[in-house]
Amino acid sequence: MCDTPSPARRNRPVASGANPDTPHAGFTAAQPAGGGTTPQGGPRLSGWPRQLTWSDFTDIQNRPSGESEDATIAMAMRPGSLRFLEEGGQHRLGEVEFQMVLNEGGTWVVTSAKTAELLRHEQGHYDIVGLCYRDMVNEIRALRERSRNRLVRAIRRVMSAHDRRxxxxxxxxxxxxxxxxxxxxxxxxxxxxxxxxxxxxxxxxTVPD
Known part of the structure; x- marks a missing residue:
């Protein structure tokens, strides 16, 4: 994440509810909430894939001051309460939904600039982040640790790594x-x-050849 103003900074994942100009692409932190167990299942991703439409964007009449792009999009990750399972002395996550959503404050389009090509470009941003979230959830699903605290720390490391990616x-x-x-x-x-x-x-x- 660059710290200097750039249109590219806006087209990125952000923490739910965060100011889209804040130079942070973070997921909300995983906390050991909901300490009960579930009989089966594991982490799952919701909200992706899906097709964007211009109705997902806030219409504005003119670009904001200092902005050189006609549309931006910001994504947020909303993990549900973590639930744990213990199997053979190893802890893993039970059923929990990792929800990918749009951050409305950072998702807008100049009304007069709407084109199919621009929407396809913004869809690309959404899908790139969705693919990273998919991999994140898959990696979290495979985690096994000796304690809940170690598991939560491992989850945070995985989320941070995919956030940066x-x-x-x-x-x-x-x-x-x-x-x-x-x-x-x-x-x-x-x-x-x-x-x-x-x-x-x-x-x-990965970046295409």
Whole structure:
């Protein structure tokens, strides 16, 4: 995450309810709430994949001061209360929903600038973060630790790692060498193909060749 003002800073995951200008791509912290156990199941991701429409964005008449882009999107992760299972002396998470949502304060579009191409670019931001969240939940589902406290610490490390990865990828996506905020159609198509391939195959999202 860069600390200098840049349109790329806005197209990123943010903590639920956070100021979208705050240079932090964080997930809300996992806490050992809901100490009961569930008979089966484990962590799951909701809210992704889904198709965005312009109704997901707040319409504005003009770009905010200092802004050079016509649309931005910000995502938030809302983990539910953590529930634990103990199996053979090992602790893991039971059923808990990790919900991916849009942060309304950081998701807007200049009304006169709405195009199908711009919406596809913003969809790319959403899907890149969704792929990172998918991998995060899969990794958390596989965690096993000797105590609940150790498990919670491990969950936080996993969330932080995927948080940083999502931020790095979304910055790459918008960079001048890649899509240049969607203006480079050839690179935009390459990213769209890479996103779809990773979504279908389960592979980790990487910068396309």
């Amino acid at each position: 999502a931020d790095s990828l979304t910055r790459d996506y918008d960079s001048e060498q890649q899509t240049n905020h969607g203006r480079n159609s050839a690179r935009q198509q390459a990213w769209s193909r890479q996103i779809e391939s990773c979504r279908r195959s389960g592979a980790r999202m």
